[in-house]
Amino acid sequence: MLNARLNIRDINKSYAEPVLKNVGLSIGVGEVHALVGENGAGKTTLARILAGLTDCDHGKMWLDGEEYSPKNVTDAMSAGISLAAQEPASIDNLSVAENIGLRQIPNRYGVIDRVQLDLITRKALDFVGSDILDSNIKCRDLNIADRQLVELGRVLADTSCLVILDEPTASLTQPQTERIHKILRDLAANGTSIIYISHRLADVLDVADIVSVLRDGQIVLSEQANLLTTDHLVAAMAGEGLKRREAMVCNQQKGRPLLRIESIATENLAGPISVTGCEGEIIGLAGLAGSGRSELLHAAFRAKKLTQGRIVRIAETKEVELKSSYQAVNNGVAFLGADRVSMSLFPGQSVKTNMMLPGDRKNFTPFRRIDRRKERKSTKEIMTQLDIRCSSVEQDIDELSGGNQQKTILGRWLNSDADVLLLNEPTRGVDTRTKKTIYDLIFELRNSGKCIFVVSSEIEELFLLASRILVLSNRKVVREFERNHWTETAILTAAFSEFTKDFRQEAGE
Amino acid sequence: MEAFKTIRCHLEENFIFVSLVLLIGFFGLVADNFLSLVTLSTVLNQLPALTVVTIGLTMVLMVSGIDLSVGSVLGFSATIVGVTLTGLGLPLSIACFAAVAAGLLCGLLNGVLVSWLSLPSFIVTLGMLEMARGLAYIASNSQTIYIGPSIQWIALPLPYVGVSAALFIAILLVIAGQFLLTRTVLGRHLVAIGSNEQAASLSGIDSRPYRLGVLAFSGAMAGLGGIFNAAYLGAADPNAGIGLELSAIAAAVIGGTSLMGGRGSILGAFAGVLIISVLQSGLVQIGATEPTKRLITGAVIVLAVLVDRWRVKERLRS
Numbered sequence: 001m002l003n004a005r006l007n008i009r010d011i012n013k014s015y016a017e018p019v020l021k022n023v024g025l026s027i028g029v030g031e032v033h034a035l036v037g038e039n040g041a042g043k044t045t046l047a048r049i050l051a052g053l054t055d056c057d058h059g060k061m062w063l064d065g066e067e068y069s070p071k072n073v074t075d076a077m078s079a080g081i082s083l084a085a086q087e088p089a090s091i092d093n094l095s096v097a098e099n100i101g102l103r104q105i106p107n108r109y110g111v112i113d114r115v116q117l118d119l120i121t122r123k124a125l126d127f128v129g130s131d132i133l134d135s136n137i138k139c140r141d142l143n144i145a146d147r148q149l150v151e152l153g154r155v156l157a158d159t160s161c162l163v164i165l166d167e168p169t170a171s172l173t174q175p176q177t178e179r180i181h182k183i184l185r186d187l188a189a190n191g192t193s194i195i196y197i198s199h200r201l202a203d204v205l206d207v208a209d210i211v212s213v214l215r216d217g218q219i220v221l222s223e224q225a226n227l228l229t230t231d232h233l234v235a236a237m238a239g240e241g242l243k244r245r246e247a248m249v250c251n252q253q254k255g256r257p258l259l260r261i262e263s264i265a266t267e268n269l270a271g272p273i274s275v276t277g278c279e280g281e282i283i284g285l286a287g288l289a290g291s292g293r294s295e296l297l298h299a300a301f302r303a304k305k306l307t308q309g310r311i312v313r314i315a316e317t318k319e320v321e322l323k324s325s326y327q328a329v330n331n332g333v334a335f336l337g338a339d340r341v342s343m344s345l346f347p348g349q350s351v352k353t354n355m356m357l358p359g360d361r362k363n364f365t366p367f368r369r370i371d372r373r374k375e376r377k378s379t380k381e382i383m384t385q386l387d388i389r390c391s392s393v394e395q396d397i398d399e400l401s402g403g404n405q406q407k408t409i410l411g412r413w414l415n416s417d418a419d420v421l422l423l424n425e426p427t428r429g430v431d432t433r434t435k436k437t438i439y440d441l442i443f444e445l446r447n448s449g450k451c452i453f454v455v456s457s458e459i460e461e462l463f464l465l466a467s468r469i470l471v472l473s474n475r476k477v478v479r480e481f482e483r484n485h486w487t488e489t490a491i492l493t494a495a496f497s498e499f500t501k502d503f504r505q506e507a508g509e
Numbered sequence: 510m511e512a513f514k515t516i517r518c519h520l521e522e523n524f525i526f527v528s529l530v531l532l533i534g535f536f537g538l539v540a541d542n543f544l545s546l547v548t549l550s551t552v553l554n555q556l557p558a559l560t561v562v563t564i565g566l567t568m569v570l571m572v573s574g575i576d577l578s579v580g581s582v583l584g585f586s587a588t589i590v591g592v593t594l595t596g597l598g599l600p601l602s603i604a605c606f607a608a609v610a611a612g613l614l615c616g617l618l619n620g621v622l623v624s625w626l627s628l629p630s631f632i633v634t635l636g637m638l639e640m641a642r643g644l645a646y647i648a649s650n651s652q653t654i655y656i657g658p659s660i661q662w663i664a665l666p667l668p669y670v671g672v673s674a675a676l677f678i679a680i681l682l683v684i685a686g687q688f689l690l691t692r693t694v695l696g697r698h699l700v701a702i703g704s705n706e707q708a709a710s711l712s713g714i715d716s717r718p719y720r721l722g723v724l725a726f727s728g729a730m731a732g733l734g735g736i737f738n739a740a741y742l743g744a745a746d747p748n749a750g751i752g753l754e755l756s757a758i759a760a761a762v763i764g765g766t767s768l769m770g771g772r773g774s775i776l777g778a779f780a781g782v783l784i785i786s787v788l789q790s791g792l793v794q795i796g797a798t799e800p801t802k803r804l805i806t807g808a809v810i811v812l813a814v815l816v817d818r819w820r821v822k823e824r825l826r827s
Binding site: 326346366 | 712
């Protein structure tokens with residue numbers, strides 16, 4: 001029996017909703033412990049708590065028998081815990097060497113000791129088998145796989161007692177992955193404990209000693225890896241048989257087609273993908289983070305360059321090929337980005353301005369005078385309808401809660417003449433009450449004959465909303481489910497399908 | 510109570526105008542002749558050029574751009590007026606047209622480089638600042654061109670009206686600019702681009718034509734400012750407008766315009782122009798020396814931004 005390196009008990013964390021509920025784990029010395037789970041199950045939050053990036057609401061942790069409560073990253077690092085983040089956090093304008101040595105750049109009276117720095121960098125890069133020759137190259141010039149290796153090198157070359165890797169192999173090729181796995185096993189043999197978070201179930205079973213499954217913020221399974229198969233894991237993540245919200249009856253008749261995606265592909269989306277969206281239809285796009293579901297939505301809006309295919313908007317009398325996102329908007333296609341702050345909000349402006357901005361795009365005349373009375377009136381109507389809480393229509397949008405901001409932005413499309421709505425995570429970061437309001441709104445828009453595409457990390461949300469669901473896995477559309485023909489297990493299996501394939505078999509074929 | 514609240518609200522909204530009135534009141538009390546016709550006409554006569562330039566610049570600031578070339582473009586346009594009137598002997602209307610066209614061309618060049626080649630407006634207009642000044646020296650052979658009464662009437666009070674043509678045009682432009690910014694779809698789009706360009710683009714607003722448009726407009730306004738400057742001096746001075754871009758930025762900022770874009774007001778910018786002019790004339794009247802004058806003006810600019818920041822915070826807290 002291994003000694004426990006890290007013990008955590010009753011960890012709780014809530015944002016708008018509880019993310020982690022009474023999580024307890026024990027990680028032994030020299031153990032590779034994998035954490036798997038659906039999107040939003042709480043894996044990354046747990047990693048961030050351990051690395052001192054976030055604090056937990058309550059709960060206790062012990063590291064090597066001593067109580068451990070990091071207040072910040074420095075605390076965690078000096079305790080010997082380091083994290084390789086999901087998104088490589090490299091500083092673009094610094095060189096590879098400077099990034100790797102950033103925490104403690106060797107210097108003499110503040111002047112960087114180049115020779116020493118290069119030595120450290122070389123060691124780190126060789127350690128992870130990176131083929132970057134020039135350590136003075138700027139990080140912005142690296143591709144995503146190289147950045148990931150730099151991040152891994154930075155973390156792994158340091159001597160830590162616990163290393164947390166969040167999706168370490170997401171962008172790596174199979175040989176690179178194998179090399180990293182070998183390093184992890186060597187490190188573990190020397191007593192380093194490793195927490196390995198990944199969607200790639202084949203990778204997980206390959207490298208881990210113990211696998212724990214998180215579902216809805218709780219550990220539902222903790223088992224030795226050699227006793228598990230990917231099927232076990234998918235079943236545990238899905239947790240079929242638990243209470244599921246009853247799907248709303250929606251056998252709405254499909255109307256005429258509104259948007260046709262014709263065999264498209266992009267740099268990050270293996271094509272050809274074809275989908276046609278019709279009047280009164282909600283199309284759900286499911287998949288794991290990085291599966292290409294957002295990419296598909298962006299491509300449909302022409303916010304991503306297409307390598308093949310075309311997007312056609314079918315208006316009442318004519319068909320228009322969409323060539324830019326401006327053209328898309330002007331032809332009644334609306335888009336909601338996943339990141340509210342950077343993609344949707346106009347900070348420092350009033351609720352009214354934020355809601356009314358896109359306005360009537362079909363009859364656009366720049367010098368037309370705005371009817372301010374009408375604008376106030378329709379803002380107030382939408383505010384009542386969506387139960388948006390603010391002191392007045394003139395209140396600054398920054399002063400509203402996240403849920404109210406989200407409703408304001410969605411309210412835009414009630415006021416617009418858009419017929420096709422592309423919504424990326426429409427309920428991200430809002431509370432349950434607001435979610436319900438947003439669902440009602442989406443149904444209402446559908447009933448009024450709009451065609452809606454919804455990308456969501458929450459499968460339940462898609463079950464509730466969608467008329468049909470397309471599942472993406474590893475940048476491909478792998479399956480399509482009609483309403484009443486899906487189960488959570490089937491969708492999850494499809495979502496993991498391109499990640500569970502054993503690459504070695506593929507290579508042997 | 511309710512009425513008091515409304516008044517207070519209005520005072521806060523129009524903080525800048527309240528400060529202007531207080532400033533005039535202060536100088537009226539301290540300096541003997543401040544509230545006189547002479548002072549008034551001195552102040553008003555200096556206004557039109559700076560006002561129109563500030564209107565153009567504020568539009569650029571709205572989309573988080575900047576136009577550093579306005580002072581030089583004003584100088585260049587002034588020499589164009591001088592050359593067409595005195596040198597070529599053409600009528601005033603053609604001279605005015607040529608001056609505005611020259612400004613517009615400079616602005617268009619700025620705009621094309623900024624919007625279609627995605628260069629930062631700071632650098633592009635810094636380049637134009639040098640180039641336009643160079644053109645002004647070339648056009649005038651580095652000499653001040655005397656023009657005389659044929660243009661001076663623009664800057665002098667018109668009979669019966671009491672206001673000069675230049676000031677009249679400037680005030681009309683303030684009203685038009687304010688209307689454009691607050692009441693039209695175009696103004697809304699400028700606000701949207703300035704406060705979040707990505708969100709604007711995802712709402713279907715292409716920022717490029719707007720960026721080009723505001724810089725071209727700013728150039729044309731500087732051209733108009735060149736005419737007013739030549740009229741005020743009765744001569745075309747190739748050195749006209751040196752450092753004017755900084756006064757215009759100061760006026761816009763005092764008037765509540767944010768250099769980060771998305772927030773601004775033409776009316777406020779006009780108040781900023783008035784505050785700077787009143788401050789400078791007032792300080793002269795109470796016998797302040799040039800160095801003291803500059804010291805105080807500089808402090809007022811920073812103070813205005815501090816007060817503005819504080820007001821926004823207060824509002825957020827309540």
